[in-house]
Amino acid sequence: xxKFKTIKSIPAYLPIVNIDTDMIIPKxxxxxxxxxxxxKNLFYEMRYNxxxxxxxxxxxxxxxxxxxxxLIAGKNFGCGSSREHAPWALLDFGITCVISSSYxxxxxxxxxxxxxxxxxxxxxxxxxxxxxxxxxxxxxxNLEEQKITFGNNEIEFEIDRFKKKCLIEGLxxxxxxxxxxxxITEFEKKLSSKRPWIFND
Amino acid sequence: xSKTLYDKIWDDHLVHTQDDGTSLLYVDRHLVHEVTSxxxxxxxxxxxxxxxxxxxxxxxxxxxxxTSDRSKGIYDEESKLQVETLEKNxxxxxxxxxxxxxxxQGIVHIIGPEQGFTQPGSIIVxxxxxxxxxxxxxSLAFGIGTSEVEHVLATQTLxxxxxxxxRIKVDGKLSIGVTSKDVILQIIGKIGTAGGTGYVIEYAGSxxxxxxxxxxxxxxxMTIEGGARAGLIEPDQKIFDYLNGRPMAPKKENWDKALxxxxxxxxxxxxxxxxxxxxxxxxxxxxxxxGTSPQDVISIDGRIPNPENEADEDRKNSIERSLKxxxxxxxTAIKDVKIDKxxxxxxxxGRIEDLRDAAKIIKNKKVAQHVYAMVVPGSGLVKQQAxxxxxxxxxxxxxxxxxxxxxxxxxxxxxxxxxPEERCASTSNRNFEGRQGRGGRTHLVSPGMAAAAAISGxxxxxxxxxx
Numbered sequence: 001x002x003k004f005k006t007i008k009s010i011p012a013y014l015p016i017v018n019i020d021t022d023m024i025i026p027k028x029x030x031x032x033x034x035x036x037x038x039x040k041n042l043f044y045e046m047r048y049n050x051x052x053x054x055x056x057x058x059x060x061x062x063x064x065x066x067x068x069x070x071l072i073a074g075k076n077f078g079c080g081s082s083r084e085h086a087p088w089a090l091l092d093f094g095i096t097c098v099i100s101s102s103y104x105x106x107x108x109x110x111x112x113x114x115x116x117x118x119x120x121x122x123x124x125x126x127x128x129x130x131x132x133x134x135x136x137x138x139x140x141x142n143l144e145e146q147k148i149t150f151g152n153n154e155i156e157f158e159i160d161r162f163k164k165k166c167l168i169e170g171l172x173x174x175x176x177x178x179x180x181x182x183x184i185t186e187f188e189k190k191l192s193s194k195r196p197w198i199f200n201d
Numbered sequence: 202x203s204k205t206l207y208d209k210i211w212d213d214h215l216v217h218t219q220d221d222g223t224s225l226l227y228v229d230r231h232l233v234h235e236v237t238s239x240x241x242x243x244x245x246x247x248x249x250x251x252x253x254x255x256x257x258x259x260x261x262x263x264x265x266x267x268t269s270d271r272s273k274g275i276y277d278e279e280s281k282l283q284v285e286t287l288e289k290n291x292x293x294x295x296x297x298x299x300x301x302x303x304x305x306q307g308i309v310h311i312i313g314p315e316q317g318f319t320q321p322g323s324i325i326v327x328x329x330x331x332x333x334x335x336x337x338x339x340s341l342a343f344g345i346g347t348s349e350v351e352h353v354l355a356t357q358t359l360x361x362x363x364x365x366x367x368r369i370k371v372d373g374k375l376s377i378g379v380t381s382k383d384v385i386l387q388i389i390g391k392i393g394t395a396g397g398t399g400y401v402i403e404y405a406g407s408x409x410x411x412x413x414x415x416x417x418x419x420x421x422x423m424t425i426e427g428g429a430r431a432g433l434i435e436p437d438q439k440i441f442d443y444l445n446g447r448p449m450a451p452k453k454e455n456w457d458k459a460l461x462x463x464x465x466x467x468x469x470x471x472x473x474x475x476x477x478x479x480x481x482x483x484x485x486x487x488x489x490x491x492g493t494s495p496q497d498v499i500s501i502d503g504r505i506p507n508p509e510n511e512a513d514e515d516r517k518n519s520i521e522r523s524l525k526x527x528x529x530x531x532x533t534a535i536k537d538v539k540i541d542k543x544x545x546x547x548x549x550x551g552r553i554e555d556l557r558d559a560a561k562i563i564k565n566k567k568v569a570q571h572v573y574a575m576v577v578p579g580s581g582l583v584k585q586q587a588x589x590x591x592x593x594x595x596x597x598x599x600x601x602x603x604x605x606x607x608x609x610x611x612x613x614x615x616x617x618x619x620x621p622e623e624r625c626a627s628t629s630n631r632n633f634e635g636r637q638g639r640g641g642r643t644h645l646v647s648p649g650m651a652a653a654a655a656i657s658g659x660x661x662x663x664x665x666x667x668x
Contacts, residue, residue, distance in 0.1 A: 015518070016518075016519075017515050017516075017519050018494050018519065020494075020631075022631070022633045023633065023634060026639070027612050027614045028614070030614060031265065031280055031282075031283050034239075035240050045634065045635050075395065075515070076394060079428065080425075080633060081612075081631075082237065082328060082329055082330040082345060082346055083236075084237065084328075084346035084348060103398075104428060105399065105428075105429075106330060106343075106345070106346060106430060109345075109349070113346060113348035114348070160221070160223075160362070161221055162219065162223045174244075174248070174352050174356065177360065178355065178356060180216065180225060181356075183216050183217050183225070184225075184227070184356060188357075195229075195322075195459070195462060197451030197458060198257070198320075198323065199256065200256065
């Protein structure tokens with residue numbers, strides 16, 4: 001996984017609540033067997049009309065937001081399906097940070113596995129930032145210091161300590177867990193006597 | 202200290218806990234399907250890793266499979282590749298797979314219980330948000346992303362932080378024509394689509410215990426639509442009877458040991474819940490969604506809400522957006538809304554009792570002329586059972602299309618989908634924009650309500666058709 005570095009970008013604001021993962025990446029694009037290449041289909045039904053032509057006034061189709069690395073959105077972002085294609089599509093488009101007042105659990109976790117930082121802020125702060133985004137000026141997201149800087153203002157944000165470490169160091173989850181292999185083996189030994197039916201042998 | 206059922210299952214699966222509470226949990230059962238697994242297997246190959254416990258893993262293709270004649274294979278090239286990739290991966294990594302032409306093939310959340318793979322007290326995961334279904338057996342079951350699928354394949358564990366405890370108590374009895382689908386729709390309407398975020402829900406109360414095993418699955422299935430990753434119900438004799446003798450259920454002395462363990466799986470009487478909500482059976486009526494989120498729900502006697510009456514700006518905008526997408530006007534009686542299609546099936550309502558419910562309503566009646574109606578059984582075994590009971594004939598005689606098992610038009614990844622502006626009464630779980638096809642308009646209902654809508658040609662009250 002790519003190490004998460006400080007981001008400097010003009011943020012795009014999508015003023016919709018309950019953006020579900022079907023909206024982020026519709027099912028016809030889930031047929032892929034790869035993780036890459038989904039960026040062009042991000043928010044497909046909002047970005048393209050039925051003939052497949054770009055809808056010019058959709059924010060991510062307009063300059064400078066078509067190059068945004070930061071997306072600000074309404075509450076309960078990423079609800080619905082567990083599809084990791086949603087963060088893959090965001091990442092492939094170039095978005096590595098989402099800012100919302102709340103997320104669905106599965107999507108939230110999926111972000112961290114892909115080097116995307118989902119920031120939770122109170123509604124009032126979202127309002128402040130979304131207002132600022134109209135100026136089309138860069139903002140800075142600094143994960144190390146847990147701080148968003150816009151103009152002369154700063155907003156601090158909270159984040160799980162371990163998740164932060166994984167993002168900053170770009171850690172491979174599986175390798176970390178495999179280091180605990182002796183513990184897993186020990187657990188399996190106990191399991192086969194405590195709940196032997198689990199192994200079905 | 203007193204514990205909830207969730208606390209107990211959590212504790213029994215702890216492999217390791219860090220100081221900050223981040224824990225490594227052992228996974229007893231891993232279900233795999235073709236859409237969310239190819240990248241996980243690819244990851245294993247790239248890092249030269251194996252599947253740690255192939256025998257705790259079960260795979261099936263369900264999302265992409267055609268529900269029409271399968272003798273010609275899959276027409277869509279990408280769907281075909283995805284299904285073939287699953288077959289190859291299962292062979293390479295030694296995982297049991299129910300292939301497309303196996304009669305045990307079906308929707309992953311239907312075949313798990315059907316085979317007895319789903320068991321009380323276990324942790325069950327799958328790269329699919331409706332894994333919550335299996336919580337009906339008193340297991341901790343939840344959806345995971347593809348990176349987590351890879352993690353489970355490689356380590357048989359998952360890194361998790363503990364959720365909070367939420368109890369939803371439903372007491373009383375179901376009125377005639379009301380089903381567990383109406384119960385869960387009403388719950389989601391009450392708590393909202395993010396009401397359960399950060400929680401594991403335990404469903405309790407006399408009405409919940411009175412439900413059949415399959416009815417319980419419908420409730421747990423849609424837990425994710427209320428924002429909680431997992432919802433569970435204390436297992437009881439009905440669950441044990443259901444599992445006894447299933448192909449993958451424990452046998453002989455293991456059965457006795459399992460039963461002893463399962464019987465103790467319950468929340469302590471004085472266990473603390475971080476949040477509680479109570480509903481009364483007598484207040485639950487047939488429900489239908491009008492908007493593009495499962496929380497947009499009203500009773501079948503209700504009217505489409507007016508955004509002007511909303512004080513909250515976000516909510517107002519959201520209603521306006523939904524109504525525009527759904528092509529509906531505020532104040533319209535929902536019963537006056539004409540439909541084009543009916544879909545009966547999905548992991549929410551594709552089991553035998555669901556088909557029986559719908560067949561009872563449709564028997565000796567005809568599907569309205571302008572309506573196309575389809576039944577997609579949840580698995581090959583559900584289909585076989587229904588055919589033995591003659592339900593296929595009841596559906597076909599009334600004008601329904603009788604299809605092969607799969608996810609089908611619940612998410613429209615295969616050829617079954619709505620055209621723009623087509624309106625569907627659907628027994629599935631999501632009414633999101635574009636879910637059943639671009640521009641398609643979904644109204645979520647119970648199987649009986651879907652049958653009633655098929656007959657009337659518009660959304661209708663199933664209670665009108667009770668014999």
